[in-house]
Amino acid sequence: MAVPVAQQRKLTQRSGNICAFPDCGLLLTAQGTPEDPVVVLGEMAHIVAESPNGPRGDSPLTPEERNRYENLILLCNQHHQLIDSEGALAKYTVERLHAMKEAHEQRIERRLGGRSNVPSELPPIVNDTVYSNVLPVTQMPRYIYGAPCSAGRESEVRPAATSAGVMTPFILREGRLWAFQDLRDSGNPFADAVACTETERFSTKEWWTDPDKLGWYVALLNRSLNKLTGRLGLRLDHDHHRYYFEPEAAGVERSVPYRPLNANRATRSVVWQPKKRATGEARNYWLHRAVSLRFFLIGDNQWCLSVRPELRVTSDGFESMQAKYIGRQVTRKKSRLFNHDLLGEVQFWRDFLGRSTPRIFFPFGTDRQNLIVSTSLSSGQVRWPGIPAEHDMPFKNVEYVDDLFTWAEAEGLSDDDEDEEEALR
Numbered sequence: 049m050a051v052p053v054a055q056q057r058k059l060t061q062r063s064g065n066i067c068a069f070p071d072c073g074l075l076l077t078a079q080g081t082p083e084d085p086v087v088v089l090g091e092m093a094h095i096v097a098e099s100p101n102g103p104r105g106d107s108p109l110t111p112e113e114r115n116r117y118e119n120l121i122l123l124c125n126q127h128h129q130l131i132d133s134e135g136a137l138a139k140y141t142v143e144r145l146h147a148m149k150e151a152h153e154q155r156i157e158r159r160l161g162g163r164s165n166v167p168s169e170l171p172p173i174v175n176d177t178v179y180s181n182v183l184p185v186t187q188m189p190r191y192i193y194g195a196p197c198s199a200g201r202e203s204e205v206r207p208a209a210t211s212a213g214v215m216t217p218f219i220l221r222e223g224r225l226w227a228f229q230d231l232r233d234s235g236n237p238f239a240d241a242v243a244c245t246e247t248e249r250f251s252t253k254e255w256w257t258d259p260d261k262l263g264w265y266v267a268l269l270n271r272s273l274n275k276l277t278g279r280l281g282l283r284l285d286h287d288h289h290r291y292y293f294e295p296e297a298a299g300v301e302r303s304v305p306y307r308p309l310n311a312n313r314a315t316r317s318v319v320w321q322p323k324k325r326a327t328g329e330a331r332n333y334w335l336h337r338a339v340s341l342r343f344f345l346i347g348d349n350q351w352c353l354s355v356r357p358e359l360r361v362t363s364d365g366f367e368s369m370q371a372k373y374i375g376r377q378v379t380r381k382k383s384r385l386f387n388h389d390l391l392g393e394v395q396f397w398r399d400f401l402g403r404s405t406p407r408i409f410f411p412f413g414t415d416r417q418n419l420i421v422s423t424s425l426s427s428g429q430v431r432w433p434g435i436p437a438e439h440d441m442p443f444k445n446v447e448y449v450d451d452l453f454t455w456a457e458a459e460g461l462s463d464d465d466e467d468e469e470e471a472l473r
C-alpha cells in the first residue's frame with residue numbers, strides 16, 4: 049500500500065517541501081533543465097511505520113491510517129534514515145515526531161503568512177544539498193573515426209569479435225561507418241567492411257559543437273548503451289527507448305542482487321506478478337523494472353547520463369499490454385514512485401549498471417577512447433535564500449519538470465486507492 053496522492057500533496061504543501069527536521073532546512077525539490085529534470089527527493093517518512101514490524105510500528109493505527117497525512121512527516125533522505133535507525137528509536141518517538149512536524153509546519157505558515165507585514169526583509173541565505181538522478185560522465189572517447197563503407201544498412205555490418213570485452217558500437221551515415229575504434233588500423237573490428245586507408249579522424253569535441261554531428265554522436269552513444277545493457281541481460285523496448293528485465297523462464301518471477309544505500313547486499317524484484325492484497329490472488333498483468341537512459345551535454349564539454357526508473361507492464365511476462373491500459377497502470381505506479389522510492393530506484397539502477405563499482409565502463413579498446421560514467425550520485429551545494437518568500441506557496445515556484453507527480457495529475461488520474469496493487473518491492 050502506498051500513500052495516496054492527495055495525502056502526499058497535503059504533506060508537501062504544509063511542510064513547504066522542506067525537511068521538517070529541526071534546522072535541516074533542505075528544500076526537497078529543485079529546478080531541472082529543459083533537457084532533463086533534476087529530481088530532488090523528499091521522503092514521506094512514517095511516524096508509525098507502515099508495517100507493524102517497522103520503526104514505531106506497534107500501534108493500533110489501521111494500515112490506511114498509517115498512510116495518511118496525519119501519520120507522515122516530510123524529511124530528507126538523511127533525516128528519514130536517522131529517525132528510522134535502530135539506535136535512535138528511543139529518541140525519535142511518535143510524540144516527538146508529531147511535535148517536530150507541528151513546529152515545522154507552523155514555521156512554514158508564519159514564514160508565508162507573515163511576509164506581507166514584513167517588507168524588505170530578506171530571507172536568510174542557506175546552504176542546501178541537492179541530489180539528482182543524473183550521473184556525470186568522467187571520460188568521453190577523444191576521437192571518432194569514419195571510413196567509406198559499402199554496406200547499405202547497419203544490419204549488414206558484422207564487426208569482428210574483439211578481445212577483452214571491447215564494445216564495437218557504430219553508425220552508418222553518408223556512406224561512412226563511424227566508430228570509436230581506429231579504422232586506419234588494418235586489424236580493426238570493421239576492417240572487412242570499410243576502406244581503412246581512407247579513414248578520417250575527428251576530435252569528438254569538434255562534433256559536439258555541430259548540431260548534425262552532435263545528433264550522430266548521441267546515436268553512437270545510444271548504440272553503446274544497447275551494448276552495455278545487452279551484456280547485463282536487459283531487453284530494449286524500442287518504442288519507449290528504455291531497457292527492461294524479462295523473466296528467465298515463462299511464469300517465473302525474477303530478482304537480482306544489488307547493493308542498496310544502507311546495506312551490504314540485498315535482492316530486488318525485477319519481474320513479478322502483483323498479488324491482490326486481500327486475497328493473495330495473482331493479478332492479470334506482470335510488472336518489469338525498466339530504465340530510461342539518456343546521454344546529454346550540459347555546459348561546454350560536460351556530458352551526463354540521466355537514469356530514469358520506469359516500469360513496463362506485460363500480460364504474461366513477455367507480451368506488452370495495450371497502450372491505454374499501460375497508461376493507467378504505470379502512471380499509478382509512477383505517482384507512487386515519486387517521493388518515497390525514487391532515490392532507492394535510482395540507486396538500484398546505478399549499482400546494477402555499474403556492477404557495484406564506482407563507474408559504468410564502456411571499453412572501446414584503448415584507455416583514451418574508453419567512456420566512463422561515474423556512479424556517484426551527483427549532488428551539489430547551492431547557496432540561496434531557501435524559499436522565495438514573495439510567492440504564495442514556495443513549492444509553486446519550484447517547477448518540477450516532467451516530474452512523476454504532476455505527470456500523474458496531467459493524465460487526469462484520481463487518487464482513489466480502492467484498487468490497490470501491491471507496492472513496489
Ligand SMILES: [Zn+2]
Binds near residue numbers: 092093094
Ligand atoms: Zn518510511
Ligand SMILES: [Zn+2]
Binds near residue numbers: 069074123126
Ligand atoms: Zn533533513
